[in-house]
Structure formats: structure tokens, C-alpha cells
Amino acid sequence: MQDDLYREIILEHWKNPQNYRVLSDNDIDITEQNKSCGDTIRLMIKFKDGKITEIAFLGDGCAISKASASMLTEQIKNMKISSLNKLTQDKVLQNLGLNLTPARMKCALLSFVALKKSLDYYQPKNAKDKK
Ligand code: ZN
Numbered sequence: 001m002q003d004d005l006y007r008e009i010i011l012e013h014w015k016n017p018q019n020y021r022v023l024s025d026n027d028i029d030i031t032e033q034n035k036s037c038g039d040t041i042r043l044m045i046k047f048k049d050g051k052i053t054e055i056a057f058l059g060d061g062c063a064i065s066k067a068s069a070s071m072l073t074e075q076i077k078n079m080k081i082s083s084l085n086k087l088t089q090d091k092v093l094q095n096l097g098l099n100l101t102p103a104r105m106k107c108a109l110l111s112f113v114a115l116k117k118s119l120d121y122y123q124p125k126n127a128k129d130k131k
Contacts, residue, residue, distance in 0.1 A: 023056035069111035
């Protein structure tokens, strides 16, 4: 029962993805590929005052990769970097609410991998700005 509800949410995000556009004024523009399925996610982020102020993505691939990126960007928009650092892949998967096979999990976590790389890239570069 619960599964059907989640499936519908995924389907809705796939058909009508949120934050699906180019964000040209960005701090991060990263493209991540999932070779096992052929998915590509391009994640673009704008940071300000220690949080994400704008986020957008483009994607090419299966429904899971696209829908999960849509859900993730909705979830983390306006989130502080300190909270983002605490975001785990378990929480992301929990938010998706699907029982996924290991192969599908890679699809679902592609945008999360891109996010983690973005943070790794952004934080050392801007650490000196912190007080
Ligand atoms: Zn996939």
C-alpha cells in the first residue's frame, strides 16, 4: 500500500521534475554519471551565507535518477551547509521510500553523490571566508 503511494510520488517527480533548469549564476556546476545504467545528472548550486540559496539540475537517464534528483533538490533547497554535511545516503533513500535493488540504488543516489562532491569542492575553497 505504502509502496504504491511512493511510486506515485516518484512518477509525478519524473513527469514534472522540480528545479529542472540551467542555473547559470552558480558556484558549483558538476556532472555525475552512473555508468551501470547510463544516467547523467548535472547539478548546479548557488551558495550564500552558508546555505544553498538556489539549486537546479538537468538529467538524462532512467525515471529513478531523475525523480530522486528532483526530490533531493526540493529537500535541500535553503538548507545550511552544516545540515547538508549531516545528510546521509540512508536519509535520502528513506525520503524516497522505495525498496530498491542495489543497481537501482545507484540511480537513486546519483544526485546525492553529485551533492557530496559539490560540498567537498566548495567547502575547502571557502573555508577561509568562515569566521
Ligand atoms: Zn538509472
